[in-house]
Amino acid sequence: MRIGFDSTPLFGQRAGVGNYTGNLLAGLAQIHPDWDYLLYSNKPLPVLEDGLRGTTAVSGYLPRSRWLWMQFMLPRVIRQNRPDICHFPNNSAPLRVDVPYIVTIH
Numbered sequence: 001m002r003i004g005f006d007s008t009p010l011f012g013q014r015a016g017v018g019n020y021t022g023n024l025l026a027g028l029a030q031i032h033p034d035w036d037y038l039l040y041s042n043k044p045l046p047v048l049e050d051g052l053r054g055t056t057a058v059s060g061y062l063p064r065s066r067w068l069w070m071q072f073m074l075p076r077v078i079r080q081n082r083p084d085i086c087h088f089p090n091n092s093a094p095l096r097v098d099v100p101y102i103v104t105i106h
Contacts, residue, residue, distance in 0.1 A: 001032070004083035004099070006074075007039035007057075008066060009090050011046065017106060021089045025052050038081055042069035070094050 005025060009018040029037060029052065037055040039045060042065075045057045060077035062069035075094045078086060086093075086101040093103045 001085075002036040002038060002081070002083040003028070004038045004040055004058075004078055004081065004086035005055075006070070006086075006088045006090060006093075007041045007045060008043075010039075010048070011041075011043065017090050020104075020106075022052065024087075024089070025055060029055065036083075038083055040074055040077060040086075042066050042073075 005021070007021065007025075009021040011018070014022065025037060025039075028035070039055050039057045040060070041057065042062050044061065048055065058077060058081055060073050060080075062073045070092065071094055075096055075098070078094075079098055083099055086097060086099055087104070088101060089104045091103065091105050093101055
């Protein structure tokens with residue numbers, strides 16, 4: 001199984017959504033280490049903690065605007081990587097995505 005994640009909540013000082021995203025990824029990676037976890041972000045990801053080492057950061061950056069990245073760059077990157085499903089943990093998702101997806105609204 002290949003799961004795409006919007007990993008932008010993992011940046012900076014983590015609060016609620018960042019902690020949720022990090023813990024969800026770490027838990028999934030521990031339960032299903034054979035799955036592929038693709039981390040999408042508008043900026044290069046910082047060094048991740050040990051629980052997230054089995055994940056793969058996917059390039060396709062547009063650092064100036066998270067919204068422009070999500071609506072224009074990210075759908076192309078998702079099409080190239082072909083995950084089985086995507087998870088957007090921070091209340092928003094691209095308007096057009098060619099794979100099934102989940103949006104978490106806190």
